[in-house]
Amino acid sequence: MTRFLFWRLITAIPTLFGMSLLAFFIVSLTPGDPVMQELRAMGSAFSPEDVAAMRAEFGLDKPLPVRYVLWLGDAVRGEFGTSIASGRSVIDEISIYLPATLTLAASALVGAVAISLTLGIAAVSAPRGVAALLRTFTVVLVSIPSFWMALLLIWVFVMQLGWARLVGNGSLGDLVLPTVTLSLAAGASLGRVVHERIRAEMCEDHVRLAIAKGQSPASILIRHIAPRIIGPLATAWANTLGALLGGAVIVETIFGWPGLGQLILQAIAQRDYPIIQAYLVFMGLGYFATSLLADVIVIISDPQLRRGLAYD
Amino acid sequence: MVTGLEVKSLSVLSGRGEPLLDRVSFNLAQGERIGLIGASGSGKSLTAGALCGLLRPPLSARAMALRFYGNDMQALTPRAWRALRGTTIFQIFQSPGTALNPARKVGAQLVEAAVTARGCPVRDVADALKRVALDPEVARKFPYQISGGMKQRVLIAMALLLRPRLLIADEPTTGLDVLTEHEVLETLATMLDATGAALLFISHDLRAVRRVATRTLVMEAGQIVEDTAISALSTSRHSGARALANAVETLEGRC
Numbered sequence: 167m168t169r170f171l172f173w174r175l176i177t178a179i180p181t182l183f184g185m186s187l188l189a190f191f192i193v194s195l196t197p198g199d200p201v202m203q204e205l206r207a208m209g210s211a212f213s214p215e216d217v218a219a220m221r222a223e224f225g226l227d228k229p230l231p232v233r234y235v236l237w238l239g240d241a242v243r244g245e246f247g248t249s250i251a252s253g254r255s256v257i258d259e260i261s262i263y264l265p266a267t268l269t270l271a272a273s274a275l276v277g278a279v280a281i282s283l284t285l286g287i288a289a290v291s292a293p294r295g296v297a298a299l300l301r302t303f304t305v306v307l308v309s310i311p312s313f314w315m316a317l318l319l320i321w322v323f324v325m326q327l328g329w330a331r332l333v334g335n336g337s338l339g340d341l342v343l344p345t346v347t348l349s350l351a352a353g354a355s356l357g358r359v360v361h362e363r364i365r366a367e368m369c370e371d372h373v374r375l376a377i378a379k380g381q382s383p384a385s386i387l388i389r390h391i392a393p394r395i396i397g398p399l400a401t402a403w404a405n406t407l408g409a410l411l412g413g414a415v416i417v418e419t420i421f422g423w424p425g426l427g428q429l430i431l432q433a434i435a436q437r438d439y440p441i442i443q444a445y446l447v448f449m450g451l452g453y454f455a456t457s458l459l460a461d462v463i464v465i466i467s468d469p470q471l472r473r474g475l476a477y478d
Numbered sequence: 479m480v481t482g483l484e485v486k487s488l489s490v491l492s493g494r495g496e497p498l499l500d501r502v503s504f505n506l507a508q509g510e511r512i513g514l515i516g517a518s519g520s521g522k523s524l525t526a527g528a529l530c531g532l533l534r535p536p537l538s539a540r541a542m543a544l545r546f547y548g549n550d551m552q553a554l555t556p557r558a559w560r561a562l563r564g565t566t567i568f569q570i571f572q573s574p575g576t577a578l579n580p581a582r583k584v585g586a587q588l589v590e591a592a593v594t595a596r597g598c599p600v601r602d603v604a605d606a607l608k609r610v611a612l613d614p615e616v617a618r619k620f621p622y623q624i625s626g627g628m629k630q631r632v633l634i635a636m637a638l639l640l641r642p643r644l645l646i647a648d649e650p651t652t653g654l655d656v657l658t659e660h661e662v663l664e665t666l667a668t669m670l671d672a673t674g675a676a677l678l679f680i681s682h683d684l685r686a687v688r689r690v691a692t693r694t695l696v697m698e699a700g701q702i703v704e705d706t707a708i709s710a711l712s713t714s715r716h717s718g719a720r721a722l723a724n725a726v727e728t729l730e731g732r733c
Contacts, residue, residue, distance in 0.1 A: 371576040375633075378530060378571075379640065380564030380594050389590065393581040469581060469620040 167465070174461065178454060186241065189446035190234050193439050200250045200437040201226060207251075207436070224250055224440075237443065246444035251436045256444045259429060264448075267425035270418065271410045273341055274348035278410070279403055281353025286360025290368070291383065307354035312413065316347045316420045332422065344421045348414060352406050359402045363395040370394075397464035404460035408453040480508040482676050483529070483644060486543035490524045490700075493536030499524045500700045506644070511670065511677040513687030513708070516697030522680045525697075526646045529678070530569050531559040546644070565595045568642035572649035574630040578621040584632055585617025591636045606635040609672065610665045627658035634662070634669050641673045648680045663689050684711075 201220045205212045221227040224247075225236065240247065246256035285304055289297050310318075323330045323343060330343050367373060368391070376386045418427030426445065433441035465471045483506040490499035499521045506512060514522050526532075528539040531554065544551040546567065554562065571577055578587055588603045604614040610631040616624060624632070630650055637645050647666065651659040667690055670677055681687050687694055688708050696704035696716065704716045711720070 371571055371573060372579040374532065374571060375577045376579075376590075377532060378563055378569040379591055379636070380560050380562070381590070382560060389582070390579050394579070467581065469583075470622050473620075473623075 167462075170465070171458075171462075174458060178458075182450065182454070185450040186238055186447060187234075189443050189450070190237055191230075193442045193446070194230060194233070196437075198437040200224075200439055203436055204250055224248075241444075241447060246447075247440040249433075249438055249441050251433070251438045251441075256440045259441060260426070260444060260448065263424065263426045263429045266423060267411065267414055267418070267427065270341065270344055270348070270414055270423060270425055271407060273345045274352065274410050274414070275403065275407050277345050277349025278352035278356055278406055281349055282356030282360050282403075285354065285357030286364060287387070289357070289361040290364050304354045304357055307350050308358075310351065312347055312351055313416050313420060315350060316344075316417055319343050319347055320420070340421070340423065344414075344417050344423050347417050347421075348410055352410060356399075356402055356406060360395075360399060363398055364391055367391045367394050393467060397467040400463035400467075401457075401460040404456040404463075407456045408449075411452050412449055479510075480547075482506050482508045482510070482547060483678075484543055484545040485529070486541060488525070488528060488539060488541040488544060490521070490528055490533065490537055490539045498537070498700055499528070499539075502697075502700075502702050504695055504702060504705060506676050506678065508643075509670075509674050509676050510693065511679065511691045513684075513691035513694040514678055514680045514697060515682065515684060515687055515694055517682060520697040521700040522682075522697055523648055524700075526569060526648050526678070526680055529646060530563060530567055532569070564591070564640045564642065566642055567644045567646065568637055568640050569646040569648060570630075570633045570637065570650055572652040574626050574633060574650070575653065577633055578629055580621050582620070583617065584619055584621060584624070588617065588632070588636055588639060591639045595640045602639060603635075606638040607632075609638060609668065610635045611661070625658075627654050627662055630654065630662045631665050634665050637675075638669050638672065642675055644676045644678065645670070646678045646680070649682070650679075651681075651683070651686055659686065660689075666690060 201217055201224070205216060205220065218227070225233060228236070237247070244257070246260075248255055249259050252259065285300060289300050289304075292300065320332060320343070324332050330339070364387070373386060373390055376390045381389075414423075414425060415427035415430060417423070418425040419431055429441065430445050432438070433445070485505070486503050487501045488499060488503070489497050489501055492498050502521070502525060504512075514525065516522050524533070524537070527537075528541075529544075529551075531551070533539055541552060546562075551562075578584065585603060588606065589600050592600055592602055603617060607614045607616055612628060612631055612635065616628065616632065621629060633650070650666070651662055654662060663686060666677075669675075670690075677690065679687055679691050684694075692708065694704075694706065694708050694711060695702050696711075704711070
């Protein structure tokens with residue numbers, strides 16, 4: 167396992183390198199000029215010399231490839247520069263907003279896993295009519311855009327029932343609506359994965375033997391099906407966590423949740439390159455970490471893979 | 479002779495109502511060992527599925543009578559079927575390679591059978607493995623770590639733990655070499671001697687059937703065309719059954 171992890175980390179280097187290229191150049195090549203925007207935002211008159219001086223201050227006067235190399239050199243050491251808009255260190259900015267986003271993503275993942283298991287298991291065990299109804303419900307949930315779901319929830323729970331408030335302070339109570347918004351859609355699409363996996367496994371010979379042995383459906387599900395599908399499901403869940411981290415931007419903004427979404431939308435509007443680049447790198451690392459975790463779960467849940475890795 | 483299983487005019491219908499199994503009737507006495515033989519697609523496995531209540535929709539079974547020791551099997555609820563399966567009627571399938579759960583140790587799967595058969599202590603697992611000529615160490619292995627013949631013997635050990643009154647073995651030696659097949663059939667006979675279970679042995683291989691059964695049913699296109707002692711098969715009235723017997727003898731003569 168140690169060896170597997172080592173190689174997995176080594177082979178991640180080219181991937182991370184490619185990711186840094188994309189993060190840097192896509193942001194740098196998008197139209198718009200952070201310096202002009204910042205100077206205009208200050209309100210006072212400015213001369214071309216002011217522009218040049220500010221460019222030099224942020225290193226934007228150098229050619230693009232040179233800027234990339236300098237940026238990469240700093241990024242490897244965990245140094246992402248200073249925000250053009252606020253003048254604060256990028257790491258400081260991100261560490262203010264990151265915990266709220268991680269909290270939301272984690273609670274949405276817990277919600278999505280719970281919803282997916284409920285829908286997936288119900289779809290195979292419920293009577294035929296109920297199961298068909300659930301499948302329709304699942305499709306509806308998957309196809310509702312998250313911003314619309316957010317508005318719908320706000321209309322019902324904030325405006326009609328008054329059970330929640332819209333402008334919160336990041337307390338646990340304010341977490342409920344954004345979590346529900348994110349986990350309904352993710353949980354519904356994962357529920358289909360759970361359903362497919364269980365159905366496929368139910369056709370396997372070892373499940374037929376368990377039935378012939380006289381085991382109850384619940385015992386077959388827990389003892390025979392669960393150990394077989396936990397690996398593939400972990401992969402799907404991990405991918406969802408990555409998507410939840412990234413997709414939370416809009417939902418965070420709608421609900422006023424003080425996460426990275428607010429920071430990044432502002433940074434995009436202001437062409438605050440260092441923030442956007444650092445954000446993209448962090449998202450990439452997040453995806454990498456979750457998929458690595460999923461691979462470890464796949465290996466642990468498959469005795470043959472586990473043994474194979476123990477020997478090499 | 480006590481009648482164990484009574485099958486009277488059993489039909490299995492497809493979703494469109496076509497009979498895939500057509501009015502099959504036979505009786506199986508307590509402890510009797512019979513072979514069910516026929517070409518692929520003749521309805522052998524469907525018969526087994528109907529007897530275990532394991533037919534998948536849209537297939538459905540109906541019969542004039544389907545009784546096991548006098549109990550009407552057609553009136554069983556899903557819960558009652560579960561209680562019956564395993565400890566009363568147990569079925570082992572072809573392809574031993576995939577019959578065990580690959581993610582769990584052999585021992586855990588046998589313990590599960592021991593627990594299913596109420597009152598069967600867990601330590602019997604080692605004993606059951608010894609009786610099918612396997613090292614009790616096999617319990618600690620995963621299915622991929624043992625051979626096909628060993629897996630089939632594990633399934634027979636499972637039958638030993640469950641102690642069913644009827645064991646249905648659906649081509650249990652498919653994919654095994656001749657020597658391993660011989661060993662598995664010997665083990666099967668040992669298991670039957672030990673538990674007194676009746677056997678319905680499904681196969682397309684008359685040689686294997688001859689080794690474990692005393693009587694045979696011949697199936698063709700969803701019907702039973704012959705029900706006779708194995709020794710009388712070559713003088714059967716039915717041409718197909720006779721051809722089957724003669725073909726095997728010719729083959730054996732050549733080997």
